[in-house]
Amino acid sequence: MRDAGEAARVEDVMLTRAAQTGDIAALGTLLERHRAGMRAVALSILGPGADADDVMQDAALTALRRIGDVRDPAAVGAWLRMIVRNAARSLLRGAVVAAPPVDELHLPSPEDGPEQWLERSAARDWVWEALENLSPVLRMPLVLRHFTTGVTTYEQIARACGVPVGTVRSRLSLGRAKLAAALAATADSAHGDAEKRGSASRVEARETLAAAESGHFGRLMTERWSPEVSLLRGLDRLGGWDLLVRSMDKDVEDGVRQRLVHAVAGRSLTVWEMDIINPPDDPGHCPSAVAWLMTLDEAGRVRQLRLAHPRPVPLVDLLPAV
Known part of the structure; x- marks a missing residue:
């Protein structure tokens, strides 16, 4: 025995x-x-x-x-x-x-890490389907905490969401409990293909950056983003379409470039994490990294954008020069 x-x-x-x-x-x-x-x-x-x-x-x-x-x-x-x-x-x-991010690693390997496994597994589809069952105020902190690489601490999430750290703690606690219930409830349901959604989002991010560098950011936004899109800092609305286009055009004109390093994509929330490459003659022009936190409408168009940085950024640094 x-x-x-x-x-x-x-x-x-x-x-x-x-x-x-x-x-x-x-x-x-x-x-x-x-x-x-x-x-x-x-x-x-x-x-x-x-x-x-x-x-x-x-x-x-x-x-x-x-x-x-x-x-x-x-x-x-x-x-x-x-x-x-x-x-x-x-x-x-x-x-x-944080676990290492995944870009376009589709072939299984004995050396694959947890994110690679999750990308090619039905478990990722299941988790994202369960996340979609949560309210937006609970979904955002969970996605930032567990699925991004640079906006993961309580303080960073609090700044991104515009709420106190204590609120982040309580929302994460409640969100985890509700996610566990949602996972159980959706275990036998059909799940969307999160890997395809993530791959499409990475393509879209690169197309967006290419459009910005060629001076066509406004045209791309008109085609793909909601006309009522808002740029938010925490809970405060800073502006809309005009501000976003002017800010991006100004950064490109100043020689600033962004490079995609990680993307996570759900039906209602997408996060693009970028490295920022400043011009050689002005290395401190912008923070070294930024995350685009995008809330989507029912048609999949961006209706709200928050920009989150690893460290606090003064409000004036988010606005274009006048």
Whole structure:
């Protein structure tokens, strides 16, 4: 007869392999089996309180996104505790260790990381379908926290959304709970193709940048964006179509260029993360990076744009010179 430890390892292997095929019940069982050990790690680093609870919730979503990265299913418990340990230490440092972004890596490889696995897996479609079931105020913080690479800390999300850090914490907590319910509710539903949507969005981002560099940004916006588009800073509306075109044209005229580094795309929310390349004679003209946070209308056109930077940017820096 197998001893209890061997039986537990066999069950971990079965549950992990099932979770890697998109079985949410198997993942839930794994998390429950190892919850005590995970929580013990969180408490040992952070002590009791809201931070430990946040890290446990973060770990559950990270496990969903990265379960395909588990190479040794028998050691999944140690892998889950490592996620909690890294998240807790990152929280103490005020940073989030992000998974590497995916651009156009479509061929499977033994060296593929969690984002590559997620791109080619039905799990990504399922997660995005569940995210679409959340309200916009809950969806935005979750997408920024778990699916971007540069707008991930509570402070960065708070600036992007125009709300206090405490509100970000509460929205993430509520959003994770509602996402778990939405995942369970949509487990057997047909899901959209998130990989195709992401690939199309990357193409659109590059076309948008090319149009801007050739002086045709306004024409592209007329064709593809809502005529009622608004540029927002937090909750404040700065302007519309005219301001966006003037700002982009002015940056291009000054020699500023943007390069796409990462994109995530849902039916109602798309994020393009860009590196900013300043002119050699003015290296401090703009911040080094920017994320375009775009809320879409029912036709898939951009109706709201927020620009988020890794560090705060004075309001005057977002406006064109007069």
